[in-house]
Amino acid sequence: MQQLAKLGITEQAVLELIHAQDCTWVAEAAGCVLGFAIADHAEACVFALFVEPQHEGLGAGSALLHQAEQSLFQTQARIWLETSIDSRAAQLYQRRGWQIETLLPISTEGRSAGPQDAVFVKHRPAA
Numbered sequence: 001m002q003q004l005a006k007l008g009i010t011e012q013a014v015l016e017l018i019h020a021q022d023c024t025w026v027a028e029a030a031g032c033v034l035g036f037a038i039a040d041h042a043e044a045c046v047f048a049l050f051v052e053p054q055h056e057g058l059g060a061g062s063a064l065l066h067q068a069e070q071s072l073f074q075t076q077a078r079i080w081l082e083t084s085i086d087s088r089a090a091q092l093y094q095r096r097g098w099q100i101e102t103l104l105p106i107s108t109e110g111r112s113a114g115p116q117d118a119v120f121v122k123h124r125p126a127a
Contacts, residue, residue: 009102025067027060036062038069046072046081048066049089061092073124080122084115098122 023039035051046068051061072079083089083101098120106116 025028025064025073027055027064034058034060036066037068039068040077041072044076044079046071046079049081056088061089062096065092065096069122075089077124078121079124081120082117083120085118090118093120093122096122107111 022041024036026036027034033052034055036044036048037050038048039045040047046065046108049061049064049068051064055090071081081093082104084118085103099122100118101121102119104117104119
């Protein structure tokens with residue numbers, strides 16, 4: 001949560017998102033929250049997927065992404081998400097069959113340009 005707070009995403013904001021969305025999953029072990037995912041069915045997107053850095057690489061992100069995908073594919077043929085193209089998350093999404101659809105413009109707005117974001121898409125597998 002500290003990493004999220006640096007981005008302006010507070011615990012209160014996350015709780016409000018969880019209560020506002022109909023599909024939220026939390027990964028935990030031994031009473032400790034490892035991460036969470038939120039699917040937005042109205043937008044057909046994985047709205048959020050975060051895993052605490054010390055718990056990355058242990059399968060929590062994959063499990064959360066799988067749950068979000070399965071939920072969205074019940075009603076959507078095409079789903080999407082947005083993330084930085086050079087993040088560990090982008091690597092996870094690509095390993096799980098997500099493809100870059102659009103590279104988003106880098107907006108500096110008086111700041112140094114950060115990593116470029118992209119829209120990733122995935123299509124429901126044929127039955």
